Amino acid sequence: MYGAVPGRTARPGAALSPATYLRRVMTDFFKYQALGNDYVVIDPRSTGLPVTPETVRLVCDRHFGIGADGVVHGPLADPRPGVPVPLALFNSDGSVCGRSGNGLRMFALHLADRDAGSWATGEPFTLRTTAGDSPVRILDRAAGTVQVGLGRPVFEAAALPLLNEDGTPAEGSTLSVPLTVGEQKLTVTALDNGNPHTVVPVDEPTPELARDLGPRIAGHARFPHRTNVQFLRVVSRGVLEIEVYERGAGYALASGSSACAAASAARQLGLCDERVEVRMPGGSVTVTLAADGSVTLTGEVRQVATGDFAPALRALLDRTPEAAR
Numbered sequence: 001m002y003g004a005v006p007g008r009t010a011r012p013g014a015a016l017s018p019a020t021y022l023r024r025v026m027t028d029f030f031k032y033q034a035l036g037n038d039y040v041v042i043d044p045r046s047t048g049l050p051v052t053p054e055t056v057r058l059v060c061d062r063h064f065g066i067g068a069d070g071v072v073h074g075p076l077a078d079p080r081p082g083v084p085v086p087l088a089l090f091n092s093d094g095s096v097c098g099r100s101g102n103g104l105r106m107f108a109l110h111l112a113d114r115d116a117g118s119w120a121t122g123e124p125f126t127l128r129t130t131a132g133d134s135p136v137r138i139l140d141r142a143a144g145t146v147q148v149g150l151g152r153p154v155f156e157a158a159a160l161p162l163l164n165e166d167g168t169p170a171e172g173s174t175l176s177v178p179l180t181v182g183e184q185k186l187t188v189t190a191l192d193n194g195n196p197h198t199v200v201p202v203d204e205p206t207p208e209l210a211r212d213l214g215p216r217i218a219g220h221a222r223f224p225h226r227t228n229v230q231f232l233r234v235v236s237r238g239v240l241e242i243e244v245y246e247r248g249a250g251y252a253l254a255s256g257s258s259a260c261a262a263a264s265a266a267r268q269l270g271l272c273d274e275r276v277e278v279r280m281p282g283g284s285v286t287v288t289l290a291a292d293g294s295v296t297l298t299g300e301v302r303q304v305a306t307g308d309f310a311p312a313l314r315a316l317l318d319r320t321p322e323a324a325r
């Protein structure tokens with residue numbers, strides 16, 4: 001029976017008893033949170049649930065589903081040590097998210113929790129997303145401290161992309177560019193670190209500001225792929241404070257790639273040192289910025305639940321038009 005479990009080739013942890021292993025793998029979903037930014041992990045080795053924009057929306061729905069800011073779908077191939085592990089990330093509105101600093105850290109912990117073996121040793125391994133490869137490392141499994149590298153951000157209009165007011169493609173640097181939102185004339189710094197981000201320096205970042213101005217910037221006509229938005233206050237050269245509005249997920253208590261985006265922008269603007277604490281309503285992370293601009297994010301991740309979809313929800317999920325196709 002043990003040998004027949006899907007994913008058997010994925011090196012189920014030698015340290016796990018067959019009963020523990022079965023309990024871990026025969027489960028429909030795994031839920032994690034990082035400072036209040038929550039994702040449901042759907043592991044195709046554990047469930048045949050079709051992962052489509054519509055099923056993602058229902059799973060993420062906080063009233064009719066499980067509730068989450070997004071879904072991590074993976075591994076999309078049997079994970080093997082030494083080989084980048086492919087996965088896909090979705091926002092709660094069903095849109096595709098290139099890379100999620102928190103989602104990747106949660107998925108790293110999921111591999112350690114579910115498969116144990118080499119994933120749980122604390123050695124670095126690589127996760128593969130549509131936005132590129134990211135090294136991850138579980139620094140302290142008991143404390144849930146996980147680190148991820150998000151590479152070097154790009155501060156170029158073409159990368160996001162960012163358009164001019166007249167709708168033509170903008171060119172050049174996105175450092176401190178003007179952006180008009182209704183009556184307000186803002187100066188923002190935009191960048192791509194696997195996802196598009198727009199950092200707005202303000203005197204006082206508040207949830208109200210993020211909820212009000214966030215969606216108007218995220219969906220601004222000058223960002224045809226939309227953008228994540230961070231309202232930034234530089235507390236000191238070692239401490240930043242942000243409020244986040246995520247593209248595709250809305251107001252968020254925390255966001256890993258947003259913390260990295262804010263730190264990268266502040267660093268480019270000469271406002272912070274190479275190692276900063278980024279404070280968000282859900283808690284703080286540490287971001288380090290190497291001399292070449294590459295970014296590393298470190299912070300806490302927790303598993304909050306594992307479970308099965310009840311038959312009625314599962315029937316709905318299986319019945320979504322996209323799932324049926």
Ligand SMILES: N[C@H](CCC[C@H](N)C(=O)O)C(=O)O
Nearest residue numbers: 100101102195247255256257
């Ligand atoms: N929560 C994620 C970011 C999601 C970005 C996503 N909203 C998008 O770019 O579409 C994180 O921790 O990095």
